[in-house]
Amino acid sequence: MAKKYTIAVIPGDGIGKEVTPWAQKALEKAAEGVADFEYENFDLGAERYLCDGAILPDEELERIKKTDAILLGAVGDPRIKAGILERGLLLKLRFALDQYVNLRPSKLYKGVTSPLANPGDIDFVVVREGTEGLYCGAGGAVRRDTPAEVATEVSINTAYGVERVVRYAYELAMKRRRHITLVHKKNVLVNAGDMWQRIVDRVGEEYPEVTHDYQHIDAATIFLVSDPSRFDVILTDNLFGDILTDEAGAVVGGVGYSASGCINASNEYPSMFEPIHGSAPDIAGQGKANPTAAILSAAMLLRHLGFDDAAARIDTAVEADIEELGSTVRSTDQVGEDILARL
């Protein structure tokens, strides 16, 4: 008998609303016969905020907590001041659900043109810490808007928080090409960097098959452009992971092909899966957003719930679709239908 799961769906804003239905359809079809999904829709994001001022009411957060996983579209609107929805909704979900692994695969698909002249084989995963660092919101300002203003931002890093994501990266590396690159800036951020390096070294002793090296964040941005195929698992903190994954998205031909998971790997709370692109107000409502990244996020969700075969079916369908039709201009629905037809 097929297992039952409740999925929280947060389509969000702009193209988020257009691509999320395709993620759901792909989920359904790929998991037919093995999993039964029920959906609970949450109207959260810029539109909701502009309408009734709510960002993430406690009661809704509690309902989300009870689901098995979350599908997120994209959130954001230029009319809203930077930080409000990010801190009030996206980061609040990551922190409240203790999603400490931010998992971001980057792959250059056959049929996609990279902006690099000689991209090589690009296939790596960034394991980004998701609940610490500069994202804690531990900063402040005094004498705001005067010549004597001082503003601080505090990066908080704990052995507890770092070790669990480091362990995740090693486990993941064991299933891949068994190489980890720690990225930090330990020559300047000596306290946090030194702790990260020590924990990677120590946990690494338990994984003798996995090699690991280290790069400063500045050097890593160079190698992503000059030699991206050297990477297998990139392990890094919250802010550096944010930066590297966007650059990686560019290098593999655009964020339209990149999905991401905010994962609570101890399964106390639901994990969240989303395309890494934003709500793209400039093309919203025109039916031309590419749903591929959203569909790939459905595959990540399936893999997280243990449905590796169903996930692989989506990955294979997407890969075939891009290889064959990636360079043609298609509507959102056309791409969705083409991929679904292969499932």
Place this chain on the structure above:
Amino acid sequence: MAKKYTIAVIPGDGIGKEVTPWAQKALEKAAEGVADFEYENFDLGAERYLCDGAILPDEELERIKKTDAILLGAVGDPRIKAGILERGLLLKLRFALDQYVNLRPSKLYKGVTSPLANPGDIDFVVVREGTEGLYCGAGGAVRRDTPAEVATEVSINTAYGVERVVRYAYELAMKRRRHITLVHKKNVLVNAGDMWQRIVDRVGEEYPEVTHDYQHIDAATIFLVSDPSRFDVILTDNLFGDILTDEAGAVVGGVGYSASGCINASNEYPSMFEPIHGSAPDIAGQGKANPTAAILSAAMLLRHLGFDDAAARIDTAVEADIEELGSTVRSTDQVGEDILARL
């Protein structure tokens, strides 16, 4: 009569020692008849540290303070733990000499192959704040090396420090294509980001000819790859500037063509000029390091001292050299001689 200047020369380590003499020779030749340079050599860097444990003795710092400008090669050696020379020497100089503008031009020269398939015309300058942010060294650790360890890094940002570098960027933009892109992460680092944005907006009112826009650091790393010619002046904080300029170096075909200035724009202390590449221990001693970036740093030094024509002569010679011979394999000395012959 030619004016007299004292230049502190810190060749440093590895290829730093090989390229710095060419920077000096270019300086001499370009400024013949208009400026007289005397050099004071400082033996600082990894070799000195490994030899007698000294990093930057107070007495030497005081002597450096009395010079008119500094030429730096490159510093570093893998035998030394990350952070020691960076914080003890490089950052100490930037902070002690209050070098609040870290100026980093990026230009794709004719004759250089960019790793990008369609690079377009790349010609922008990053104005990076140099004395604040996460580089203050204001962090700490408790319960080091225990499971309860906590490590922090604190980014300190002041209106005083931000405003002066913002003003510099506007003045620079007036001499260029009159566009500033502020890069930050104001949707997450809301305290510092908001202050930067307010100051850019406010100072911008005094420069109605200069347009300005804003990008998050993650988005900026995408545009550096997908559309780098959109940038004119990029204005950003210490850490984001570190990251963006290395990525920019990659995009214009390698850090071998990028120079940088650590500038005290109020001239209370000497400013410092250096290639952005490191000491490159892997190729040191083989006479194959490219001295172009070091020679370009001499041009920046000349421009800083007010010798715009002499600086332009170096820039023109370098440009012609790269266009004609950039793709040939040449020794350090050969490149140096070829460029000097054009001066």
